[in-house]
Amino acid sequence: MNGNGWAVEMENLVKRFGSFVAVDRVSMQVRKGEILGFLGPNGAGKSTTIRMLCGLLTPTSGRAHVNGFDVGTEPEEIRRSIGYMSQRFSLYDDLTVEENIDFFTGMYNVPRERRAARKDYVLEMANLTERRRALTRTLAGGWKQRLALGCAILHDPPVLFLDEPTSGVDPIARGEFWKLIHDLAETDHTIFVSTHYMDEAEYCGRLALMYRGRVIALGSPAELKRGLTSHSLLHLDSSEPLETMRALERVTGVLDVAVFGGGLHVTVDDVEATSARVRQALAAKGIEVKRLERIEPSMEDVFVAMIEAEERKAA
Amino acid sequence: MLRKELIQALREPRMRVLLFLPPLLQCIIFGYAVNLDVDHARIAWMDMDRTPESRDLRDRFEGSGRFDVVAMPANEEEVQRVLDRSQAQAVVRVLPGFARDLARGRAAGVQVLVDGTNSNTASLILSYGGQIIAAYSADAMGRQQNRRVLTRSPGSAVNASAPQVTARSRVWFNPDLYSRNYFVPGVVANIIMMVTLMLTALAIVREKEIGTMEQLMVTPLRPIELMLGKTLPFAAVGLVDVTLVTAVALLVFHVPFNGSFPLMLLCGVLFLMTSLGAGLLLSTISHTQQQAMMSSFFFVMPAFMLSGFAFPIRNMPLVVQYLSYLNPLRYFIEIVRGIFLKGVGVSVLWPQMACLVVYGVTMLTLSALRFHKTLD
């Protein structure tokens, strides 16, 4: 057990599958009680990183510690002290809710005195106390996810790894799920979550943005948004979006135009000057401007901007 | 759809091996291993007489090529042990006084104790052993006769003739009575059944289990297209297997092939209709791959065993014999054997072919209807 005190730390973690580099020199430290969100599109390397931390994959190079245990040499100890929810639903469909809980209670060797209490707690938390005898197969998506989360914390592990726990779950259930995660964090559990839903990023304490195996940004949501210091974002609603897009291409100061909902998000360098030029250009074309104002970038905007920056760097 | 299935099936090299290996292995095993004939049966010899005559009898046993003397037990206990431990399959005991009794024209005693645990080989051993003893007996009688004639009228022409009825046997179709010629044609039939029925059922149920079935149902794919897409690739594989096994049978095992290959392929297609239909049917009643596998085994095994492939239908209880008329595999085996060994054609085989057609159509219609229903 090393004395740094980090719940999870990684140093230049690399995972290669043949010639394909899935995780490319990832380094970070996670404090106890933090909720760290792993954001990124599919194939970015989130699941691979999590699997390495859980001891499911052997890193090609680099080091990592979870709860002070080394992932390369002490996988047994790690397994005992973490909870893991895999991306695919991983409970047994043909077992009842209760039977699934009992099974994982056994797997994690929950001490006899605590068994009943933990079981009740998990049933409570997942709101399945009345349905404890139902076959897992009959539960709807959201319930299943809560049950899976419950089974992962039966042994009260200090660190939790959740790999896309909310995929395929409806928005309301998603919100409730995140509430559960927050409750857990408040009781000193460290939670490592990966997701591809950008709006969930706001729920996390810190975010790691992953793209093509690399962490391209690391910080709290506020920090990351402020990171876009050089650019500002304008929201533009006009009568003819397509025409508008074409027109804007030639306006100086406009860095990027993206469709967003019914309108456009325009990335500009200087808000005052460029807004004026935009209005001019559109007026010249006879396009009516219904709304043009500065907005706070959402995580999605941040992310898209960062990715494009990466692509430009690579090119 | 068809392409997808074929590609899926053939993509993995391991899968390819699995599609073609079992038939070949079966072919080899049945061709070489399963041999019901008895040569070099191990026997124990207990000679309680120890005379030239008893040794002569022993020489005949060993000289026949069918028996090897592997033990010479000296007492009852050793006899028991030899048979208990299966060191020998039979014990031949020449009783004391054998030669003397022979000389005096009295019945001389020989005992043959056979281990009946394998009744098939036991019958054969009894049969062969009995024949050797009978031949020895006949010769002994001949000598006795000569002696008598001589004592009665010494000097007269030795007319030592007596009637001797002998059996001249001719075996048709499989003159050397090779077991493999009997089994290998049956293997052909078995392969088609196994590959098409089992793999078809599995392929469909697999999609159900993994969940891709729903995906397929949402596409404009029509049920009939889905069915065909799932069954035709395996039909093709089945026919290729048949050709492969036939080739191996002819080239490696030299099983005679006296009939027409196109006819066999045609009948193969007829038979395919039934087994593909059955595969489809099985897929509709199974929810998981495990169920599909277990039920396909449960139904294919009896169909296979009761088809006359290895065990003659004639030996079965009457009820079962009648039931076998419902087994399409029975007809196909008759056809395959007929084509391989007997070289007969449509003129002889048309009743079996007709039955196959009837079964095939019925089975396909039934399963298609059911398949339709379950998709809704």
Add this chain to the structure above:
Amino acid sequence: MSYRRLRAMFVKELHHVTRDARSLALALLTPVMMLLLFGFALSLDVDRIPTLVYDQDQTEASRDLIRQFQGSRFFDIRGFVGNYAAVQGAIDRSRILMAVVIPRDYSQNVGASREAPVQILLDGSDSNTASIALGYAETVVQNYSLELRTDMMNLRGGEHGAPPVDARLRVWYNSSLESKNYVVPGLIAVILMIIASLLTSLTIAREWEMGTMEQLLSTPLRPAEMVLGKMLAYFVVGLTDSTIAVLVGVYVFRVPFRGSVPLLVVSTCVFLFGALFWGIFISAATRTQQKAYQISLLTSFLPAQLLSGFVWSIESMPKAIQVITRAVPARYFVTILKGVFLKGVGLSVLWGELGFLALYAAIVFLLATRKLRQKLA
């Protein structure tokens, strides 16, 4: 090894087994089906061979010979024909297996004390029956020949002698030579092998396919615990099946049981362990159920059926294949079963076989445990 984890695994597998009613029913019915099949329907016994007679001689002498065949339980004379074409047609259509053709000069040859050949025609496509039928036919003819000679000798010599050699033939262990007695004990080995491989070969592959394996790998569960836990659950089914098989064999088919019950129980358990561990090993080595099933059929069921000596005796196989059968566990179990049921022998004779089975189980357990690495990659 944690007892709790082992127990949790065992309980979970048991749930899987009991919840899938269809598979369970099939698992319990399969032994009954196979017993009915092999004990009742299938037999290699040869009697009532359909025969045709083509008597070209048509004399008292030839009719006397024909009576020998008629009187034998091995032959079932289906008719008398007058030409070869009829014989050919009947054999082609598989209406008969054998034909006795008595040539025109038969009675003359007998009368003149010459050799009197008789033709036996056989359909060789069923080589087993044909071999046996040939043997019986030759025996009938030889015995008849001997009788004729004895009679002739006695006529000349005025004595009533008997054939010089009196062969007394006795069969041990299975005196009625009923094939069911010899097939059913060995069948138990085949049944258990089938059930064991069918059930276990899918179990791990299924966890991979369903995605639960990944979850399991992230828990403290050890490979040995997974293998043992799964095995024990299916062991329960296997033991039930073997009990069913033995009871049906002894009480319904009246197969004799002359040996010791404890030996039977112990060897069944050891055999089951080996068969189940093998299935689990295959399941661990493949990632899809389909492949696992086919491989298990190939390596468990086929060898058990064909190479174990349960119906087709090993002695008759070519030496090379006999060597291969030494690697088939079912072979040893079949020997034990036949020994316990029919011969009534005990450990002193069968210790070698039992030892092999125990060794096999241990080795495969280690293989399975090693195959189940605790990593995805």
